[in-house]
Amino acid sequence: MVNGVIICYVAYGARVDIYQQIYFSILSLLTFGHHSYNIRVVTDRPEYFKRLAKYISVTVLTESEITSWPGLHDYHFRIKLKALEKVVDSDPNSDVIFFDSDTFHYSAPDTIISQVKNGCAVFHCNEGPISRNRYDPFWLQLKNKTFSGITISKQTCMFNSGVIGLPASHASDVLRKAIIVCDQMCDELKEKGVVEQLAISVTAAIELECHFADKQVLHYWGNKEQWNRIIESYMKDAFLKDYSISDEISALANFNSIEIPIYTRKQMNNQRLKSWADRMFPRVKEKYFLPPR
Known part of the structure; x- marks a missing residue:
């Protein structure tokens, strides 16, 4: 097992x-060594990971944490940053590498770990x-404004947070500051979108040299x-x-x-024509079972 490195996933809700x-992503990671990695899942549904009990550890999220972590703005994705902070606080001497649920390990994470x-710091791209x-909207509403000492300028980049790797020496400070920056940005934004991603991006970029993992990890968000x-x-077949x-x-x-796209985009004209056809010529005729009266 790689000493001093926690590989982390976060999942909550229904x-x-x-x-x-996440189950599938972990399986793809385990193909590179069944007991090589310290994998931790932070979740409010530990029962979903019982089959993986020999290969992972689980940190259980409480109802109170899930209720309070969205903060004053009730911002859903703030929970991800707080969950990572919880992991780091529980083991401050370990590096942490977070992978989003919609990831697949094409190769061993050795380069990321190194x-x-x-x-x-490491992000997906x-x-x-x-x-x-x-x-x-982020640029229009945040440009030239300063958040916890970080000014949003024309050079400010968005890093994709499908992967977030942080060294133990800086992880606690970066996450704590990123949460503050996220909250301050939420004060300025009408639509929050993925502002937690921007907050952790700009905070890590100030503190650390940043690398990217898009050649090792597929992130199929699109x-x-x-x-x-x-x-x-796959899971039905296995069952x-x-x-x-x-x-x-x-x-x-x-x-x-x-061979499977990680991003697809439907052409608008194609969608409009299909929508029109569905209204004019419904594809589905429904019939329901009628029990005897």
């Missing part, structure tokens, strides 16, 4: 697809300056529908064949992840 995604151990699109269908099919975890990991040897 959406089963998120738990399935970068974090060398004192760098650099999405570029928020000023690049002058109509971006094609979850197709990936969810594939994951459900019906009564696979062990080892069997499930072995089955992934035949899974060609790079």
Whole structure:
């Protein structure tokens, strides 16, 4: 097991697809060594991870934490930053690497681990300056403003937080400050969107050298529908064949992840025509069972 590195996932709420995604992501990680990694899942549904009990540890979120962590602005994604802070506070001498639920490990995370151990931050990718699109609501509402000593300028970049790696030497300070920055930005924004992502990006960029993991980790945020269908099919097959975890990991040897898009975009004209056709010619005629009276 890699000493002093926690690989972390966060899941809460009632959406089963998120738990399935994390389960699948963990399996993809385990293909690189069943007991090589200190994997921790922070969740309010520990029962969903019982099958993985030999390979992971679980930190249980309380109802009070889930209720209070969105903060004064009731901002849902603030919970992610608070959950990571909880992990870091519980083990301040360990580096932490967070993976979003909708990720798949194409290769072993050794490069990411090495970068974090060398004192760098790691994100999934650099999405570029928020000023690049002058109509971006974040840029329009936050430009030239200062949050906890960090000024949003034309050079301010958004890092994708599908991966967040932080060295132990800075993890607590970066997360604490990112939460403050997030709250201050929420004061200025009508629509919060993924402002927690911007907050952790700008905070880490001030404190640390930043690297990116988009060549090691697939982050399919732009094609979850197709990936969810594939994951459900995989899990049904494993259930019906009564696979062990080892069997499930072995089955992934035949899974060609790079053939599945991580992002798809539907053309608007295509959607409009389909919407019109569905109204004019309904595709589904429904009939229901009628029990005897």
